[in-house]
Amino acid sequence: MTTATTGLDDERVGAVLDEIARTAERNDPDVMKRAYATAADWPQPPTAQEAAELCAQAALPVHPQVGTFLYQLIRSLRPALVVEFGTSFGASTIYAAAALRDNGGGRIIGSELHPGKADRARSHLERAGLAGYAEIRTGDAREQLATLPGPVDLLLLDGWKELYLPVLKLLEPALRTGGLVVSDNLPMLPPEFTDHVRAAGNGYLSQQLPLGDGIEFSVRLQQEA
Ligand SMILES: C[S@@+](CC[C@H](N)C(=O)[O-])C[C@H]1O[C@@H](n2cnc3c(N)ncnc32)[C@H](O)[C@@H]1O
Known part of the structure; x- marks a missing residue:
């Protein structure tokens, strides 16, 4: 496959993405194992905040x-x-911001519940030279994304899986006709979410795509009346 040089080939962008990937490879399996083991002893499933801490x-x-x-x-x-x-640490934000820079404009608004992670994402964007294209809001996406500067052209859902549907419903009025929704980690998504975007009459054309462990890719065909 031949490709043109893109902002993803930029040295600073590549270095930060590699660093995040190496950190994930080194730490994530153990962190997640410990998180599941800790929460298994709790009487209730962890809240979004508790899960973010774990x-x-x-x-x-x-x-x-x-x-x-x-x-x-x-x-x-x-x-x-x-x-x-x-x-999280901003990998997806960096891919998006690199494309916005190559387009010559546009903005990504991210949201991260854990303040330490939000700070880390901001510093990664800075080091990648992309801070001017991204704003990271710290706190619960259900509050942080309630106010936006304009219509949403593309929405990436990649937080806790049980919140995809509430976050999508919050943003639906702002999602423009023809706008796209990319929902990561399809195998982990609750059926209520996929049912919503796939059901006739809900205003989407949606299907799964075999990228990563699977994504749901949805096009907004019409805004709610
Ligand atoms: C799978 S990671 C995101 C990875 C990121 N998109 C990337 O590519 O680097 C999920 C993140 O969502 C955050 N999160 C979960 N629930 C949230 C909420 N209600 N509001 C904001 N962030 C949330 C978690 O703290 C976690 O860092």
Whole structure:
């Protein structure tokens, strides 16, 4: 496969993405094992906040296939506004911001519940030279994404899986007709979410794509009346 040089080939971008990938390879399996073992003893499933604390040292980046797909979509769509649920250390944000820079403009608003992770994502974006294209909001996406500067052209869902549907419903009024929703980690998604985007009459055309461990890819065909 031959490709043109893109912002993903930029040395600083590549160095930060590699560093996040290496950190994930080194730490994530143990962090996640400990998180599941700890929560298994709790009487209730962890809240989103508790889960974020348990996974504070896990990078959990998007698979490079998903990151590259985001880059491609953004280069093609030329969005003014990309919104992200679940920023973590900022890998997906970097793929998106690199595409926005190559487009010559646009902005990504990310959201991250864990303050330490949000700070780390901001510093990664700075080191990648992409801070001017991204804003990371610290806190619960259900509050942080309630106010946006304009219509959403592309939405990436990559936070806790049980919150994909509430976050999508919050953003639906802002999602423009023709806007895209990329939902990562399809095998882990609750059926209520996939039922919602696949059901006739809900205003999406949606299907799974074999990128990473699977994504759901949805096009918003109409806004709710
Ligand atoms: C799979 S990771 C995101 C990975 C990131 N997209 C990347 O490619 O590097 C999921 C992240 O979502 C965050 N998260 C979970 N629930 C959240 C919420 N309600 N609001 C904001 N962030 C949340 C977690 O703290 C975690 O860091």
